[in-house]
Amino acid sequence: xxxxxxxxxxxxxxxxxxxxxxxxxxxxxxxxxxxxxxxxxxxxxxxxxxxxxxxxxxxxxxxxxxxxxxxxxxxxxxxxxxxxxxxxxxxxxxxxxxxxxxxxxxxxxxxxxxxxxxxxxxxxxxxxxxxxxxxxxxxxxxxxxxxxxxxxxxxxxxxxxxxxxxxxxxxxxxxxxxxxxxx
Numbered sequence: 535x536x537x538x539x540x541x542x543x544x545x546x547x548x549x550x551x552x553x554x555x556x557x558x559x560x561x562x563x564x565x566x567x568x569x570x571x572x573x574x575x576x577x578x579x580x581x582x583x584x585x586x587x588x589x590x591x592x593x594x595x596x597x598x599x600x601x602x603x604x605x606x607x608x609x610x611x612x613x614x615x616x617x618x619x620x621x622x623x624x625x626x627x628x629x630x631x632x633x634x635x636x637x638x639x640x641x642x643x644x645x646x647x648x649x650x651x652x653x654x655x656x657x658x659x660x661x662x663x664x665x666x667x668x669x670x671x672x673x674x675x676x677x678x679x680x681x682x683x684x685x686x687x688x689x690x691x692x693x694x695x696x697x698x699x700x701x702x703x704x705x706x707x708x709x710x711x712x713x714x715x716x717x
Contacts, residue, residue, distance in 0.1 A: 572584060572667075573666075573667040573668060573669045573670060573671055574667075574671070574715075574716055575640070575641070577686050577688050578681075578686055578687055578688045578689070579688075580679045580688040580689065580690055580715050581715055581716040582641045582642075582643070582679065582688065582713050582714070582715050583641065583642050583663075583666045583667065583668070583671070583676070583713070583714040583715060583716060584640050584641055584642070584666070584667045585640060585641065585642055585665050585666065585667065586665055586666065586667045587667070589665040590640065592665070593616065593636055593642070593665045594636050594638050596614070596615035596616065596636075597614045597615050597616050597617065597635060597636030597644070598614075598635060598636070599633055599634070599635040600612060600613070600614045600633065600634050600635065601631055601632070601633045602631065602632055603629065603630070603631045603632075604621050604626065604629065604630055604631070604632050605629050606624065606626045606627060606628050606629050606630070607623060607624060608623055609621045609622050609623035609624070609625065610632075612632050612634060614634065614635075614636075615662075616636070616642070616661065616662040616664065616665060617634060617636075617644050617659070617660065617661045617662065618659075618660045619632070619634060619646070619657055619658070619659050619660075620657060620658040620660075621653065621657050622653070622655050622656070622657060622658075624655075625653040625654055625655050625656070625657060626651065626652075626653060630648065630651060631648075632646065632647070632648075632651070633646065633647040633648070634646050634647075637711060637713075641713045641714070642661060642662075642663070642665065642666045642713055642714040643711060643712065643713030643714075644661065644711065644712055644713070645683070645711045646709040646710065646711075646712070647709060648709070649683055649709060650708070650709065651708065651709045652707060652708045652709075653706065653707055653708065654707070656705035656706055656707050657705070657706050658703055658704070658705055658706075659678065659703065659704055659705075659706050659712055660699075660701050660702070660703040661678060661701060661702055661712065661713075661714050662699075662700060662701045663676060663695075663700045663701060663702065663714060664700055666714055671716055673695055673697065673700070674695050674697075675695075675716050675717045676693070676695045676702045676714055676715070676716060676717075677690050677691070677692055677693040677695075677702060677704070677714075677715050677716070677717045678690075678691050678692065678693040678702055678704045678712050678713070678714060678715065679691060679712065679713050679714075679715040680706070680710045680711065680712050680713075681710060681711045681712075681713075682710060682711070683710065683711060688713070688715070690715055690717065691704050691706065691712070692704050692705075702714060
């Protein structure tokens, strides 16, 4: 019986070592999960605004993926509960289906597609601050930041705060990820 256990133990140990050796790490940046109490999280030097903790699930659910076919000549406005995108007539070369959805990263952020779509003249993106955690933040300091898909290289794009609508609007030239931020 002992002769049987030694080869068996060695085989199991060998498989375990091979399994561990097959594991590899990647250098893909991971978006931090914002702490519940903080109204902003600094990413790449930009202060991104977080969603009110009690509203996070609702924010993502209310802003599930929206897709709309846009006629290049007519333009269109694509909207969901907390964001809208106005595509100016003639600003895209061909008819295209545009998608937008809330990111599930804890920030007031959205991802748009198709990736690489450009606007000339610019499209107008509006993001609501209704579910934003604005504790200690002067809303007039809100802006919109952009980042490439799947990379947290956030940069402030600009924008103007509309107190009556409690939202920020900015002209954008291309698709990316966009989020509320503080200047």
